[in-house]
Amino acid sequence: xxxxxxxxxxxxxxxxxxxxxxxxxxxxxxxxxxxxxxxxxxxxxxxxxxxxxxxxxxxxxxxxxxxxxxxxxxxxxxxxxxxxxxxxxxxxxxxxxxxxxxxxxxxxxxxxx
Amino acid sequence: xxxxxxxxxxxxxxxxxxxxxxxxxxxxxxxxxxxxxxxxxxxxxxxxxxxxxxxxxxxxxxxxxxxxxxxxxxxxxxxxxxxxxxxxxxxxxxxxxxxxxxxxxxxxxxxxxxxxxxxxxxxxxxxxxxxxxxxxxxxxxxxxxxxxxxxxxxxxxxxxxxxxxxxxx
Numbered sequence: 001x002x003x004x005x006x007x008x009x010x011x012x013x014x015x016x017x018x019x020x021x022x023x024x025x026x027x028x029x030x031x032x033x034x035x036x037x038x039x040x041x042x043x044x045x046x047x048x049x050x051x052x053x054x055x056x057x058x059x060x061x062x063x064x065x066x067x068x069x070x071x072x073x074x075x076x077x078x079x080x081x082x083x084x085x086x087x088x089x090x091x092x093x094x095x096x097x098x099x100x101x102x103x104x105x106x107x108x109x110x111x112x113x
Numbered sequence: 114x115x116x117x118x119x120x121x122x123x124x125x126x127x128x129x130x131x132x133x134x135x136x137x138x139x140x141x142x143x144x145x146x147x148x149x150x151x152x153x154x155x156x157x158x159x160x161x162x163x164x165x166x167x168x169x170x171x172x173x174x175x176x177x178x179x180x181x182x183x184x185x186x187x188x189x190x191x192x193x194x195x196x197x198x199x200x201x202x203x204x205x206x207x208x209x210x211x212x213x214x215x216x217x218x219x220x221x222x223x224x225x226x227x228x229x230x231x232x233x234x235x236x237x238x239x240x241x242x243x244x245x246x247x248x249x250x251x252x253x254x255x256x257x258x259x260x261x262x263x264x265x266x267x268x269x270x271x272x273x274x275x276x277x278x279x280x281x282x
Binding site: 020022023024027053055056057059060084087088091092 | 142145146149163164167170171174175178181241242244245248
């Protein structure tokens with residue numbers, strides 16, 4: 001699992017993920033991702049276009065992170081999930097708690113509120 | 114279509130397929146990572162529709178992760194041993210999980226959590242994986258064997274049968 005962070009606007013970081021968000025994949029990035037965003041109260045847009053697989057551990061990670069950022073008046077936005085990943089999000093109605101966007105531009109607009 | 118979640122004495126006898134993938138590994142994160150890679154390599158050689166393959170990997174991920182996270186050591190720190198058989202048939206894929214961890218019935222009402230993310234508090238998040246398996250499965254059958262093993266069979270529809278059970282390809 002690879003993760004690259006880059007600032008794309010004031011107070012907003014783009015998180016590009018590459019690989020599988022299964023249990024080992026989440027274990028590899030969760031601590032670093034949370035430590036990079038929550039203490040500094042940074043909003044994040046997460047590029048999922050190169051994520052092949054998402055399981056419940058990844059969904060739990062995103063929900064936990066979104067709630068932690070919300071307490072600091074910041075947002076987490078997910079964008080460009082591949083169709084099968086989007087289908088998993090749909091089955092758990094993830095969009096009810098985390099904004100989902102089609103592309104980076106739309107995600108940034110949502111992150112800025 | 115109503116899905117079948119039950120405890121069955123026939124749970125160790127998948128009826129489908131002669132094309133079998135078998136994996137055996139200890140319930141550790143490192144072994145889980147390796148087993149997932151071996152499953153992926155084995156599935157590469159099967160012409161499964163993408164959504165069916167995703168379903169196989171999702172069920173494998175959630176059930177094995179549950180054993181890794183919650184399977185207490187049998188004795189002297191040894192993790193539970195897991196055996197997984199994946200039988201690929203024309204109309205369904207059957208995954209049979211066998212482990213010697215503590216008794217746990219994923220089909221029991223209390224084990225299967227809610228699937229709507231908005232309804233999940235921190236405690237309920239732990240049950241999300243089993244709820245996702247339930248949504249993907251055509252049927253689930255569990256039994257505790259006389260030699261104190263958990264045996265779970267999860268069946269997924271594929272091909273034409275998938276349309277009838279809501280699995281989209």
